[in-house]
Amino acid sequence: MTDDPKRVAMISVHTSPLEQPGTGDAGGLNVYVAETAKELARRGIEVDIFTRRTTGETPIVGELVPGVRVLHVTAGPYEGLPKEELPGQLCAFSAGIMQAGLSLPEDHYDVVHSHYWLAGQVGWLASDRWGVALVHTMHTMARVKNRHLAEGDRPEPRGREIGEVQVVEAADRLVANTEGEARELIELYAAPPRKVSVVPPGVDLTTFTPGDRKDARVALGLPVDGDLLLFVGRIQPLKAPDLLLHVAAELLRRDPERRRRLTVAVLGGPSGTGLARPHGLEELADELGIADVVRFVQPVQRPVLAQWYRAADLVLVPSHSESFGLVAIEAQACGTPVVAADVGGLPTAVGDAGILVEGHDARTWTDAVEALLVDEELRLELGRASIRHASGFGWDATTDRLLAVYQQAIHDRTHSPIAEGEGLVGVPRAVIP
Structure with missing residues (x-):
């Protein structure tokens, strides 16, 4: 099998690349997912983006650009569900992805790329079920945010920290935005250095241009x-x-x-x-x-x-x-x-x-x-x-580096903890009565 991906499954549970950045939970992550997906499509790589459906009017399947589909998974109520309550819907979201995958050949996707820890939990299961590599981008990390809280702000819960540690262990490759973030993954989450790759995000240099x-x-x-x-x-x-x-x-x-x-x-x-x-x-x-x-x-x-x-x-x-x-x-x-x-x-x-x-x-x-x-x-x-x-931060440069990470993950894919005999998440089978 070639290490060049032909189809990529991206997962962004809590926010859709179709949403307007700057409000709700939409921000840089949305831009990152949308722009890298579009760049991959320009290279002839098909991308499916799985995200949660938040309105009844949202179509189940939409198209961002030719070659990039956005698949909206029903998991929990459409509205009024804050991001902090989404961990309770990860099972439903995972089931939705598995259901969508039933109609696809077993080797349809070459790599799963999850964004944010919620998606990492789902990506862990999907990559194991489909037998493909898992690449994960944190975007933000609980242990980092909790070290730099604004006065009066609420710390991230311990459940998120545990979930992030599990994703770090399960992923075949971890994408860090900067060298500093790579160090945080290694020092705060015990990520093996060989698994961490630095891929700086980009900017749309055709839209964001100088002017009078x-x-x-x-x-x-x-x-x-x-x-x-x-x-x-x-x-x-x-x-x-x-x-x-x-x-x-x-x-x-x-x-x-x-x-x-x-x-x-x-x-x-x-x-x-x-x-x-x-x-x-x-x-x-x-x-x-x-x-x-x-x-x-x-x-x-x-x-x-x-x-x-x-x-x-x-x-x-x-x-x-x-x-x-x-x-x-x-x-x-x-x-x-x-x-x-x-x-x-x-x-x-x-x-x-x-x-x-x-x-x-x-x-x-x-x-x-x-x-x-x-x-x-x-x-x-x-x-x-x-x-x-x-000028050195175009999305084309970001995607070039991201493709290299995909290729490494496909080539060196390791078995996830699920496949290695852990019957419960994070609990060795040997200690289960």
């Missing part, structure tokens, strides 16, 4: 002159959008005249623990006395998102934890400088083309932002460096 800032502002109905600070992402404590508002308040405290020329835009929707206070940011803007300069914008399609990036003077990415940071690389591809937290994969995403800030002290962040706002030449220089940096 004033033209972008006109198109978006924004003031042509003045300073625009932008946050893009899901509204939840992990992403720290509140820091942007505190920075804006501090800027106005230092220079009240700046109010006439400052606009702060928060583009995204509530998600995760942020759903507990869906209007928390609006309330914070009122408390800080900056509601008049803040705009809250619902998630938009990517061509419009690119216009927002072009319109901004600076994009802030203040996350407490980030496996990579697609927002940062998208903004840079549009020529907009990024000020980001020095955490997780953001140093890789930002490189030397942006500013990294340690910690989440509002005054420290304000110092960095203010320095760039008053130095137009430095902003322009960083903008040019950003374009050069982002």
Whole structure:
């Protein structure tokens, strides 16, 4: 059998690549799955993406592009089921995948690629049932997130940690976004180094392109002159959008005249623990006395998102934890400088083309932002460096590396713990009475 895959089964239980990134549970994972699937299809590789059906109107089978099918599996109620409750539906989801596979030849798929730990649990079973290699991408990890919790945020449950450990053991190959994430897999999850491959995510270099800032502002109905600070992402404590508002308040405290020329835009929707206070940011803007300069914008399609990036003077990415940071690389591809937290994969995403800030002290962040706002030449220089940096992160390069991982997994496939005699998940058969 050749090591070149002809058909790939991707699994993304909790969010569909068809959903709008920036709200609910849709984010960088959605973009990653959709873009790599499309790139694989361009290479003549068929991709089936299995995801949970969340509305009765959603077709069972849809097409993302020719060669990429999205198969919606019914598992639990369509609406009102948060991600935290999805572990209880993994059996139903797995049964749905097995049912879908009954009509396929036994050797139909060459590799299973699961995304996020929930999908990894399902992928473990599917790869064993189909006798093919399992490749897994964590995207985020409980033990990492729990080390960098925002104040008042809820830690990830121990059940998720256990589930992630099991997936690490079961996978034939683990894909890490950065060298730092690879170290975390090895040090925090005891992943064998030989199983871990680094594959940086990409950016759509045909959509996220440089453009005229004033033209972008006109198109978006924004003031042509003045300073625009932008946050893009899901509204939840992990992403720290509140820091942007505190920075804006501090800027106005230092220079009240700046109010006439400052606009702060928060583009995204509530998600995760942020759903507990869906209007928390609006309330914070009122408390800080900056509601008049803040705009809250619902998630938009990517061509419009690119216009927002072009319109901004600076994009802030203040996350407490980030496996990579697609927002940062998208903004840079549009020529907009990024000020980001020095955490997780953001140093890789930002490189030397942006500013990294340690910690989440509002005054420290304000110092960095203010320095760039008053130095137009430095902003322009960083903008040019950003374009050069982002040019090396196209999805074609990501998919080339991903294909190499698939080939290695197919060639070196090991037996999963199920096949090696573990009758219960994580429990050797010898200890079962």
